[in-house]
Amino acid sequence: MFNYAHIENNKVIGIYSFDTEVQSDEYVLIDDTRPNLHDTYDHTTGLFAKEQAAVLEKPQIQVVSLGQIAISDEANTGLVEKGLGDITWLPINLPFSMKTTAEGLPDGRLMLMVERVVDGSKAVDDIRLLADIKEGQVTMKGVFKVSGNYLLRASRVNEGLERIGAPFRLDFKTVEFDAYEQVELEKG
Numbered sequence: 001m002f003n004y005a006h007i008e009n010n011k012v013i014g015i016y017s018f019d020t021e022v023q024s025d026e027y028v029l030i031d032d033t034r035p036n037l038h039d040t041y042d043h044t045t046g047l048f049a050k051e052q053a054a055v056l057e058k059p060q061i062q063v064v065s066l067g068q069i070a071i072s073d074e075a076n077t078g079l080v081e082k083g084l085g086d087i088t089w090l091p092i093n094l095p096f097s098m099k100t101t102a103e104g105l106p107d108g109r110l111m112l113m114v115e116r117v118v119d120g121s122k123a124v125d126d127i128r129l130l131a132d133i134k135e136g137q138v139t140m141k142g143v144f145k146v147s148g149n150y151l152l153r154a155s156r157v158n159e160g161l162e163r164i165g166a167p168f169r170l171d172f173k174t175v176e177f178d179a180y181e182q183v184e185l186e187k188g
Helices: 154-163
Strands: 002-008 011-018 027-029 040-042 047-049 062-065 070-073 088-091 096-101 108-118 122-134 137-142 148-152 168-171 175-180
Touching: 011 040, 070 088, 108 154, 122 148, 148 154, 154 168
Parallel strands: 062 168, 088 175
Antiparallel strands: 002 011, 002 027, 040 047, 070 096, 096 137, 108 122, 108 148, 122 137, 148 175
16 A cells, blocks of 8 residues: 655645555655645655644734713804713704814724614614814714714724724713704793
8 A cells, every 4th residue: 555645836735545656746655654734745855844824813903092072063053062961962953073082093084883772772773974083183073864862882883993804993981962853942
């Protein structure tokens, strides 16, 4: 019985036993020290080298903490206010901006997801806000078209960052909004 390693591109692609000798450059007669599949074969020395398992290192993920987020309305109407529970109240269709700092984020743009929720946490919809990042300053502008309770959560933003393979994650306190329909009350 003759044992052979089948070699292709200097790699072992098969190990076979034959009743007779094989005359082919693709087959190398082996002894009791059997190579494994994918081992490398050196034609010059006639030696096999074990395949080295590739070590995949997890990429280092930078966590960037955002500073305090300031929220204001674009027209300075005074209609954006902090309500009970540190919830920002604002009328629907009122353009607003959020500003914060983020040391370590590169200049550019980032899409953030703000979820419309029911029962304080169950997401039923979301809107996207484009964040501009320049020299550590982050500015986001938006408008709520539908009344409801909205959350900007780091966990949701980070799910998106992970999905697209971003090398960073964000850390910030959840920002909560109540967008309401503005109705003039009769005075009297």
